[in-house]
Amino acid sequence: MNDQRLIELFLDMMSAERGAAKNTLEAYRRDLDDMSLRLSARGKTFDRTQTRDLEACLAEMAKEGLAPSTSARRLSATKRFFKFLLADGYRTDDPARPLSGPKQGRSLPKVLSEADVDALFDAAGELEGNKGVRCRVLLEVLYAGGLRVSELVSLPLNAISKQEGAIFVTGKGNKERLVPLTPPALEAIAAWLDVREDTLPKAKPGLLAKAQRYLFPSTSAREGHLTREQFARILKDLAVAAGLDPKKVSPHVLRHAFATHLLANGADLRSVQALLGHADISTTQIYTHVLEERLKTLVETAHPLARS
Structure with a gap:
């Protein structure tokens, strides 16, 4: 069986059994295509x-x-791929098993200060009309709930639980979690629901049927909801208006800020793990390193002995 057919079978499995997201599947495809080309140059499949x-x-x-x-990501994709080939009988061995990836330091996530986040909210408050209402609710929900950008833009309209004061979020692997929201975030949602109908693509019946299902419909996106790219552009424009470097502001940076600010204000690691939807607490622990770096800087710059 040729490489492309095996890759398709693997991606079908990842989608059906693991609930892998579209972007995850595309990343696997790119990495496996690259490995296939390299092997092909050596006369291998x-x-x-x-x-x-x-x-x-x-x-x-x-x-x-x-x-x-x-390189480490490509090796990880290759290892998972060969495990699949072995499990499904396409191979009788796993040639990737003995391999180890290149050593790499784990980079600390970029984090906005609380003052930076306040500046973003102030800038959002200056925006007028329905776009301003939408910008504020997107910002409130993202920062209040620490959502991944793909989770945020694809929120279904029925994800809101007014009784719980929370939203139901479907994350990686189709795992659902309940994310409580702050009173300002809930107020922003209520304000958005008052004008949301006006933003639906009425002139496009086919798209309207899709868009009606989502909290943040789009008049141009094929999916029917606001895209990650559209929201990233909204956030970059907001950063400029807030006087921040747009290169340092992204949806994922706001997710990092959510986690770091919670821990800095006394939240425990397990609670932050649950809110972020991390399967492994080691993923959440990276934020403790961010806090350690901030505390180290504080001591070096503010302690009387350090100044002397």
Whole structure:
């Protein structure tokens, strides 16, 4: 069986059994396509390759100067792929199992200060009309709930639980979690619901049927809801209006800010893990390192002995 057919079967499994998101599937496809091309240059295919062939591909990546994080991601995709081939009987061995990825330091996430976040909210408060209402609710829900941008823009209209004062969020692996919201976020949602009908794509019946299902409908997106790219542009414009460097502001940076500010104000790590929807607490622990860095800087700049 050729490589492309095996990749398609793997992606079908990841979608059906693991609930992998569209962007995750596309990332797997890119990484496996790259590995397939490298093996093909050596006259190899996925069903006939050996460990030494995969090692040669990794060495080639290093020689090309690929970032260790990129090589590690491609190896991770390859390892998962060969586990699938072994489990489904397309191979009788796993040539990727002995491989280890390049060592890489774990970079700390970029974080906005609480003053920076306040500046974003102040700038959003200056916007007029329905777009201003939408911008404020997007910002409130993202920062109050720490959602991933894909979770935010695709929120169904029925995700809101007024009785609970929360929203139901479907995250990675189709796992659902209940995210409580702040009173300002709930007020922003109520204000948005008052004008949301006016933003629906009335002239496009087919798109209207899709858009009606979502909290944040779009008149142009094929999916029927606001896209990640559209929201990223909204946030960049807001950063400029707030006097912040737009390169340092993104939906994911606001998610980082949510987690870091919670921990800085006394929240426990397990609670933050549940709110973020992290399967493993080690993923959440990166935010404790951010706090450690901030405390270290504080001591070095503010302590009397450090100044002397």
